[in-house]
Amino acid sequence: MSKVITGREEDYSQWYNDLIIKAGLADYSAVRGCMVIKPYGFALWENMRDQLDKRFKETGHQNAYFPLFIPKSFLSKEAAHVEGFAKECAVVTHYRLKNDPDGKGIIVDPEAKLEEELIVRPTSETIIWNTYKTWIQSYRDLPLLINQWANVVRWEMRTRLFLRTTEFLWQEGHTAHATAHEAIDETIQMLNIYAEFAEEWMAMPVIKGVKSVNERFAGAVDTYCIEALMQDGKALQAGTSHFLGQNFAKAFDVKFSDKENKLDYVWATSWGVSTRLIGALVMAHSDDDGLVLPPKLAPIQVVIVPIYKGDEQKSAIDEKVHSLMAELKALGISVKYDDDDSRRPGWKFAEYEMKGVPVRIAVGARDLEKNVVEVARRDNKTKETISIDGLAENIQNLLNDIQENIYNKAKTYLDGNVTKADTWEEFLRLLDEKGGFISAHWDGTAETEEKIKELSKATIRCIPLNNPKEDGKCILTGNPSIERVLFARAY
RNA sequence: CGGGGUGUAGCGUAGCCCGGUUAUCGCGCCACAUUUGGGAUGUGGAGGUCGCAAGUUCGAAUCUUGCCACCCCGACCA
Numbered sequence: 001m002s003k004v005i006t007g008r009e010e011d012y013s014q015w016y017n018d019l020i021i022k023a024g025l026a027d028y029s030a031v032r033g034c035m036v037i038k039p040y041g042f043a044l045w046e047n048m049r050d051q052l053d054k055r056f057k058e059t060g061h062q063n064a065y066f067p068l069f070i071p072k073s074f075l076s077k078e079a080a081h082v083e084g085f086a087k088e089c090a091v092v093t094h095y096r097l098k099n100d101p102d103g104k105g106i107i108v109d110p111e112a113k114l115e116e117e118l119i120v121r122p123t124s125e126t127i128i129w130n131t132y133k134t135w136i137q138s139y140r141d142l143p144l145l146i147n148q149w150a151n152v153v154r155w156e157m158r159t160r161l162f163l164r165t166t167e168f169l170w171q172e173g174h175t176a177h178a179t180a181h182e183a184i185d186e187t188i189q190m191l192n193i194y195a196e197f198a199e200e201w202m203a204m205p206v207i208k209g210v211k212s213v214n215e216r217f218a219g220a221v222d223t224y225c226i227e228a229l230m231q232d233g234k235a236l237q238a239g240t241s242h243f244l245g246q247n248f249a250k251a252f253d254v255k256f257s258d259k260e261n262k263l264d265y266v267w268a269t270s271w272g273v274s275t276r277l278i279g280a281l282v283m284a285h286s287d288d289d290g291l292v293l294p295p296k297l298a299p300i301q302v303v304i305v306p307i308y309k310g311d312e313q314k315s316a317i318d319e320k321v322h323s324l325m326a327e328l329k330a331l332g333i334s335v336k337y338d339d340d341d342s343r344r345p346g347w348k349f350a351e352y353e354m355k356g357v358p359v360r361i362a363v364g365a366r367d368l369e370k371n372v373v374e375v376a377r378r379d380n381k382t383k384e385t386i387s388i389d390g391l392a393e394n395i396q397n398l399l400n401d402i403q404e405n406i407y408n409k410a411k412t413y414l415d416g417n418v419t420k421a422d423t424w425e426e427f428l429r430l431l432d433e434k435g436g437f438i439s440a441h442w443d444g445t446a447e448t449e450e451k452i453k454e455l456s457k458a459t460i461r462c463i464p465l466n467n468p469k470e471d472g473k474c475i476l477t478g479n480p481s482i483e484r485v486l487f488a489r490a491y
Numbered sequence: 492c493g494g495g496g497u498g499u500a501g502c503g504u505a506g507c508c509c510g511g512u513u514a515u516c517g518c519g520c521c522a523c524a525u526u527u528g529g530g531a532u533g534u535g536g537a538g539g540u541c542g543c544a545a546g547u548u549c550g551a552a553u554c555u556u557g558c559c560a561c562c563c564c565g566a567c568c569a
Contacts, residue, residue, distance in 0.1 A: 013563070028561085087567070123569095157492085157567050164568065217569095225569095237569060276569050307528050346529035353529095364528060374528080491568095 012232050013160070020161045020282060023291045023355050033159035033166035037275070040355065043299035045169065045275055049149065051201055051297075052171065052273065055193050061145040061173060066127050068151075069118040074126040078251040084218020085122045088155045092118040120153040125219065125244075125270060128174045129252035136176060136266060139258050143186070144176040162279030163236070163491050170274035176266040178258065180245070183267035184222075187243040190271040191224045194239035202277065203294040203407035204228050204284045205414045206238060207437070207486065209462025214449050217270075221245035227461045227486070229414045230283040233435020235461045235488035238280050241271035279491075284410055291356025292379055294406050295399040302328060302335040302395060303357045305348045307364035314339070317363050320388070324361075324373075327392035333399065353378060358402050359395060379405050420484070427475050427487075431458055437488045441481035443474035452476050458487045 020026055025041030028034075037045065053063070069092065076082045096112035121127065128146070136144060149171045159165050173190060177183040191208060198206045206226035216223040220242040228238045249255070249265035256266055285292040295301050304325070306317045321337055328335045336357075338348055345362065352360055362374040373391065376383040379402045386394060417436025421427040430438050442448060442460065452475070453459050463485045472481045 009564085017562090032561090152569095154568070158563095158565085168569075170569075240569070272569075274569055305528095309527065341527090344527050344529090344531060346527085346531080348530085349528095350530045362528070366528075 009232075016283065017161055019286060019290060019354075025278065025282070025291075026161055028161070031166070033156065035161055035165050037169075040299060041278065044278060044281075044293070044297060047297045047299065048197075048201070048277060049171070052193075052197055053147075053149075055197065056147050056171075056173065059145075059189060059193065061147045061175075063148060064146050065148050065150070066124050066131065068121055070121050070124075070127045072117045072119055074130055075119055077126060078219045078247055080247070081125065081219035081251075085154075089122055090120040090153045090155055092120065121150075122152055122154045123270075123272075124148065124150070124152075124172055125174065125248055126252070129248045129254060129268075132174075132176055132266075133252050133254045136254055136256050139178050139256055142176055142178045142256060142266065143182065145173075145186075146175065147171055147173040160279075160491075162282070163276055165275075168274050168276070170272050172270060172272040175269045176249070176254065177268070178256065178266065180267045183245075183269050184243050187222070187224055187241045187269045187271070190269070191226065191239075191241040194241065194271075194273060195226050197273075198226055198228065198238055198277075198280075199407065201294065201296045202281055202284070203296075203403055203410060204238070204280060205407065205411045207414075207418075207462060207464055209464040209467075209486065211240075211462060212446075212449055212460040212485070214446050215460060217242045219244060219247050220270075221247065224465075225462055227437075227488075228280055228284060229417055229436055229488075230280070230491070231286075231413070232283070233417065233489070235437060235490040236276075236280050236283070237461070237490065238277060239271075239273040242269060244268035244270060285406055286356070289350075289381070290354035292406060293356035293358060295358040295403045298356065298358050299334065300336045300352075300355070300357050301333050301399060302359045302361060303348075303352045304335065304337045304361045304363060305345055305352075306337075306339050307345050307362055309365070313365040316365065316368060320368060321363055324388070324391060328395060331392055331396050333392075333396060349376075359398060361395075377402055379409075418486070421475060422472075424475055427458075428456055431456055431487075431489060435489065437461065437486045439484045439486055440475040441470075441472035441483075442485050442487075443477050443479035443481055445479075448474060448477055448479075452487070456487075458489050461486045461488045461490060 024038050025044070026035045026037045029036045075085065093114055094108045094112045095114060096109040097106050098109040100107045132144060135141060151167055151169050153167050155166060156164050175186050177186060195206050195208050198204045206228045208224070208226055211223040211225055217240060222243040224241045225237050226239045228236050230236055246265040246267060248268050254266050255263050257263055281293070282291060304321055306314065306321065308314045308317055318339070325335050325337060349360065356378060358378050360376040362376070367373050371388050372385050373388060374383055375386050375398070377398065417434065419430050419434060419436060419438055421430050421438045421440045427438055427440055438458065449460055463483070467483050469483050472484065473479065474481050
């Protein structure tokens with residue numbers, strides 16, 4: 001286990017920040033709480049986005065785009081929704097600047113005050129449901145299955161690269177259905193897509209579950225989520241899928257005529273994942289040497305480093321590498337040849353380890369004589385000398401091995417860190433000494449949940465799907481309980 | 492908004508307590524040479540409103556006051 005991960009919380013934060021900046025994923029910007037996603041980080045996001053987008057389309061969804069600005073009055077139409085987001089909204093009040101009459105630069109023109117203020121969307125339910133009202137009249141218009149890729153703004157007190165920034169990128173799906181049953185099926189379907197993506201692509205095992213009332217999305221009937229476990233023992237909500245019931249349909253008066261010509265409100269879902277997934281990826285797999293990226297998402301899957309003395313050796317290596325790259329690319333493997341002469345091999349080795357490139361191939365004159373190359377894998381840092389014949393296929397297999405190995409390692413960690421607690425003392429001790437998820441009985445009341453949070457800083461992450469029923473006593477109050485739920489300290 | 496901390500070159504810093512020539516060092520950057528199998532070496536060079544403003548003083552990175560920004564911890568949260 002890493003030094004940094006067992007260390008103090010502050011050190012871990014520092015390490016996380018430094019790693020993201022050093023690996024070239026992102027950087028803080030001139031704007032408070034906002035970050036610049038750098039090309040390497042964005043390439044990673046694009047890979048995630050493409051795969052998710054493909055799954056959305058396979059399940060019948062279409063992309064669309066709705067406005068960045070939301071009239072203030074829209075936000076207040078759903079009571080719980082406005083309550084949940086009011087405290088973190090950026091508000092546009094004016095539409096013009098002018099020169100300061102005192103000659104000191106530029107000021108907001110007081111003449112240009114907006115009649116109604118605009119909110120920079122913290123999420124798009126309201127503007128979307130306002131639009132859906134005009135799109136939906138009949139059951140023939142349903143289901144309406146829309147997704148949008150967008151940015152949103154939430155004015156959080158404290159920010160943290162990728163995990164919580166003032167502006168972030170995400171996708172938000174918003175669907176309308178004729179029946180509650182169908183909407184719930186959609187909610188679960190999307191949750192499953194997120195879980196599969198996390199596990200198969202990010203190599204990050206997750207627990208699927210449903211949120212308690214306190215942790216539920218503002219305006220939802222039920223919030224389903226995937227929860228992942230970071231290497232420092234804290235949980236991270238990696239995606240959510242909400243069954244909204246008829247709350248937004250009622251707030252925005254979205255009705256449809258069914259086959260019997262009866263008028264009813266539609267049933268809704270919304271679901272989203274964000275660039276937070278990149279933060280999750282970093283904290284799930286990284287080690288003291290830098291990032292460890294799963295091959296399926298790595299912007300660069302293979303890097304080739306030449307080792308040579310003089311032009312003659314270099315051109316012999318170039319020739320071999322170019323044919324090798326063609327073979328790798330033919331198998332759909334993204335490969336970079338770093339023959340930058342201003343960096344030495346050792347520097348490059350360290351650099352690509354920091355960046356989490358899954359496989360490194362070193363080719364030198366010595367190797368060419370023997371028709372071999374040195375292949376190093378990032379996940380377990382082992383090196384092997386492999387024949388150039390059939391190398392591309394071997395690399396492809398190796399990438400699959402690495403993907404699997406990273407997942408298995410994370411899975412073992414997760415499985416080993418879901419611990420049962422039956423007394424309050426044990427609960428606190430586990431949180432402090434071990435971390436991870438604590439499976440414990442809870443009396444089901446919001447008050448108890450709140451009290452537990454106050455006393456221990458742990459929240460209910462979820463009630464796992466298919467959770468076994470089991471009679472017990474609440475960890476705090478001793479009141480009767482019908483099942484265990486998962487607690488953790490979380491990001 | 493509370494607690495803690497930091498602002499000096501692209502990055503990291505010394506100097507501040509105890510005011511005094513041309514602001515220290517390392518990394519990085521530019522040029523040349525030698526190098527290249529785990530973050531090379533030498534020589535030369537460029538790069539600074541010492542966070543901002545006012546004050547004290549013959550003289551301020553250094554002292555005083557005010558302000559600003561950022562980071563960490565807490566409340567809030569995808």
